[in-house]
Amino acid sequence: MSARLETPADYESLLAKYDTWMFDCDGVLWHGDRLIDGAVEVLSLLRSRQKKVLFVTNNATKSRKSYKGKFDQLGVEAHVDEIYGSAYAAAVYISSVIKLPKDKKVYVIGMKGMEEELRDEGVSFIGGTDPADCTTAPFSLDTFTPDPAVGAVLCGLDTAVTYTKLSKAFQYLTRADPTNPASPKNLETCAFLATNEDSTYPAGAGLLPGAGAVSAPLRYALGRDPVAIGKPNGQMLDCIRAKVPFDPARTIMIGDRLNTDILFGQNGGLGDVVGANWYYHRIRPHWSQLLPPSFPDYVTASIGDLRVVASE
Amino acid sequence: MSARLETPADYESLLAKYDTWMFDCDGVLWHGDRLIDGAVEVLSLLRSRQKKVLFVTNNATKSRKSYKGKFDQLGVEAHVDEIYGSAYAAAVYISSVIKLPKDKKVYVIGMKGMEEELRDEGVSFIGGTDPADCTTAPFSLDTFTPDPAVGAVLCGLDTAVTYTKLSKAFQYLTRADPTNPASPKNLETCAFLATNEDSTYPAGAGLLPGAGAVSAPLRYALGRDPVAIGKPNGQMLDCIRAKVPFDPARTIMIGDRLNTDILFGQNGGLGDVVGANWYYHRIRPHWSQLLPPSFPDYVTASIGDLRVVASE
Structure with a gap:
């Protein structure tokens, strides 16, 4: 069973434990063009505590450069070298792994x-x-x-x-x-x-x-x-590892999908995985097709809840 | 194991046994716009022996009326009420079975x-x-x-x-x-x-x-x-049964695909099923995905081989 993240102490313990914070984007930071309440403040909090922030998205319709534009448009601080998309990872896989x-x-x-x-x-x-x-x-x-x-x-x-x-x-x-x-x-x-x-x-x-x-x-x-190539498969993590040094044991993954984000964190041996927007997603139709079954270590109603730390 | 149909006697025994001959079209009578050698003669032979001929196709891009045009264009005798397509069967299913x-x-x-x-x-x-x-x-x-x-x-x-x-x-x-x-x-x-x-x-x-x-x-x-709705499922046979009386035990199905034609004949309790163009199809990639496994009673290299009866 997953533990619920609710109190400031819950979040503070995660902040102490993890240096690298990997975020899924669609469904965690925003839905379409609608920013999820509190996402900006949470990322600012992490940066103010000197955490490494990485955005790991399966969205392959945008390059990292144009994905950066989406962050800018929504007023979320992000840098191109913090963004890992599945199109980028696929291009690296083709050039460097299968060496076409x-x-x-x-x-x-x-x-x-x-x-x-x-x-x-x-x-x-x-x-x-x-x-x-x-x-x-x-x-x-x-x-x-x-x-x-x-x-x-x-x-x-x-x-x-x-x-x-x-x-x-x-x-x-x-x-x-x-x-x-x-x-x-x-x-x-x-x-x-x-x-x-x-x-x-x-x-x-x-x-x-x-x-x-x-x-x-x-x-x-x-x-x-x-x-x-993308989450939950290892190619995406290999691609990040080739560019950014991080300690998997001190890395946390926050995502909204069991069969991509959560499994990605577990397959990659990351420290903990957090299911964000969990209560919302639990009622969704695609939950019936989850294979293989996997559960996050923690769940939270919204990533914005992490703000309770800052407000203390 | 399936028996090979090769000699005039092989075919003559089938002619004696079956009154209703159901044919798949694409891959059996023609490939695209290319008529399979002997198909016209074989259908003429069946009609001359007073056999009932039915064309049972999963092709849903054409109505029966426009499918008749394809027969005409290739010089194959066919009548609209002998043609059963999956689009027609689907329309009947919607109006008569689920009664939308x-x-x-x-x-x-x-x-x-x-x-x-x-x-x-x-x-x-x-x-x-x-x-x-x-x-x-x-x-x-x-x-x-x-x-x-x-x-x-x-x-x-x-x-x-x-x-x-x-x-x-x-x-x-x-x-x-x-x-x-x-x-x-x-x-x-x-x-x-x-x-x-x-x-x-x-x-x-x-x-x-x-x-x-x-x-x-x-x-x-x-x-x-x-x-x-289409082959191999029973809705297609139900649709034919509602329009044309036939005795399943005296009906034979000739097709080229295990998981549609052959299974359709077997599911429907038809007398025998013949795999046509068999040696050709055995090397095709889609053969690896056949599920559930089923085998025809007889196989023949081409439906045109039935001509050996007429030429005797």
């Missing part, structure tokens, strides 16, 4: 932010925001000439996802040349990657289908799962 | 053929080919006014599927009014239906993501499965 050769390309199902991160990491790509792929016009294999340089498909949240993008990605992940049944299967030669597998994401007034829903057609058609 | 009240509507992820079948059955609908939904422009809950009359979401193959359609369907399947968290959940009041769950479909030169891939984002975001 420079003459190879990524076929992208994703948005501008993902393209920016790939470009910054020197990874070539096609698809994405290309108007030729962002179309609801019929897709035909007869007029499709696959690019033989494609060596990976990267899928993230894409609100301009189309059947054309899904069909092209499917082709790259099955046959090098779909018009030639004798061409080699790409199952081993083309990597299938996803920034993250969130089923939904909080969008202001409610929930919308998440990155995991956008890659779901490919999973279903291929009968296999992508390598997912 | 006349003042309720269906939110459609699907194409013109599905709309035609719904219209013919007197079922009101929104979405589908509406240009307002076939757009890659950003979708926002802030500007979305849900239609309170929507009582079902029907999802089929839609090559103009968009994030807008998926988001609207997701809203209808979760909350009646997404802007009001206190509004009733639609989980029980809005039916979640799919014409079929095929992972892929044969499209001329290769495979493309199928109807099951189009509904996969909703399954994933909702964490639940739709009621699927």
Whole structure:
């Protein structure tokens, strides 16, 4: 069972115990364009106590630079090198872990932010925001000439996802040349990657289908799962570790989702994990699909409750 | 193990045993716009022997009337009342089984053929080919006014599927009014239906993501499965039974997919099931995802092989 965080003493003990505070953003600091009450004061409190603050988000629609703009717009202090997004982590994974050769390309199902991160990491790509792929016009294999340089498909949240993008990605992940049944299967030669597998994401007034829903057609058609980079998987933490030194035992993760944030903290061996906006989330439909079951060490109604420390 | 159909005697014994011959179309009679060698002759042979011929397809992009046009174009004799498509079966299911009240509507992820079948059955609908939904422009809950009359979401193959359609369907399947968290959940009041769950479909030169891939984002975001109408499920056979008398024990099903056609014949208690184009399909990637395992009674390299009877 998780312990409830309620009194100033509860929060003060966590402040003493942890140097590095990792925060999920959507659903913890804000919902859509609405800041969560107290979030700014809590981050100021942490900075005033010389805590290291990191923002760890599965949002792959924005690059770190444009995500910084979201913090600015909402009046939340943040620095680009404190922000770790799954698009950035995916770009680093492609360039540094699978080491995609420079003459190879990524076929992208994703948005501008993902393209920016790939470009910054020197990874070539096609698809994405290309108007030729962002179309609801019929897709035909007869007029499709696959690019033989494609060596990976990267899928993230894409609100301009189309059947054309899904069909092209499917082709790259099955046959090098779909018009030639004798061409080699790409199952081993083309990597299938996803920034993250969130089923939904909080969008202001409610929930919308998440990155995991956008890659779901490919999973279903291929009968296999992508390598997912974002929370709860270790690639994201490896990416942070490569850039910022931190002691996992003195690091705390605050998030709102069991199957991403909480599991991420537990998989990564972080000191404690806190479920924020917990009472709100407990009634949500996506709670029925939590797999594997995991529980935070502490729960709190809202991250803003940490203000009780400051007000004492 | 399945027996191979190879000699004239093999085929002659089936001709003697079965009065009603049910055929899958895509992958059995044709691939995309390419007729399978011998298909016309085989159907003529069956008609000359006074066999009842039925075409049972999961293709939901065409109405029976427009599907008839495909037969005509390829020079295959067929009559509208011999054609059973999953869009037609879904429309019948909505009007006759769940009996959606006349003042309720269906939110459609699907194409013109599905709309035609719904219209013919007197079922009101929104979405589908509406240009307002076939757009890659950003979708926002802030500007979305849900239609309170929507009582079902029907999802089929839609090559103009968009994030807008998926988001609207997701809203209808979760909350009646997404802007009001206190509004009733639609989980029980809005039916979640799919014409079929095929992972892929044969499209001329290769495979493309199928109807099951189009509904996969909703399954994933909702964490639940739709009621699927098409093969292998019983709704399709119930729909045929309501229109055409046939004796299951004297009925044979010929198809190319284990998890749709073959399972459909077995679930429906039909006499025998024949796997057509079998040697071709055995090397295909989707064979790895077959669930539950089922095997045809007989297999043949191509339905055209049945010509050996006529040529004797």
